[in-house]
Amino acid sequence: MRVRVLLGMLGVDVHSRGLRTVSRILRDAGVEVIYLGEHNSAAGMAAAAVAEDVDAIGVSFSVSTYTHYVADLTAELRRVGAQDIPVMVGGLIHPEDVEHLRSLGVAVVFGPDSTPDAILDYVGGLARAL
Known part of the structure; x- marks a missing residue:
């Protein structure tokens, strides 16, 4: 079975280069990517995730308000x-925020030093679990 991943950005963050790079890495590895791009709401992303029957949601941030947006998404x-x-x-996630993000329901955090292999290993684990 092929893994389906929804990728997007919440709020007004427009620095999408990292997200576009991850999208390409996943697609090149055979992952089906549903790319929503920038300026999404938590409600819109959650609705798309359900409608598209995805196996994971990826959100990227370069702004410091990510905990607020993640809390909205996980609540939705x-x-x-x-x-x-x-x-x-x-994205640009502060190491001291990782535990808080996990407490909000985040499965995994990939910071600026994360490698493509780390991302692919995680998504590969999803594929093995299907």
């Missing part, structure tokens, strides 16, 4: 009964 996923979809957070 719970509201629509999709809290079982793993949320991957990446």
Whole structure:
């Protein structure tokens, strides 16, 4: 079975180069990527995740308000009964925020030093679990 991953950015963050790079890496590895791009709302991303029946959601941030947006997304996923979809957070994430993000329901955090192999290993684990 092929893994389906929804990728997007929440709020007003427009630095999408990292997200586009991850999208290409995943697609080149055979992952089906549903790319929403920039300026998404938590409700819109959660609805798309359910409609597209994805195996994971990836959000990327280069702004410091990511904990607020992640809290909104995980709350919305719970509201629509999709809290079982793993949320991957990446971008300019402060190491001291990782535990807080996990407490919000984030499955994995990929910071600026994360490698493509680390991302592919995580997504590969999803594929093995299907």
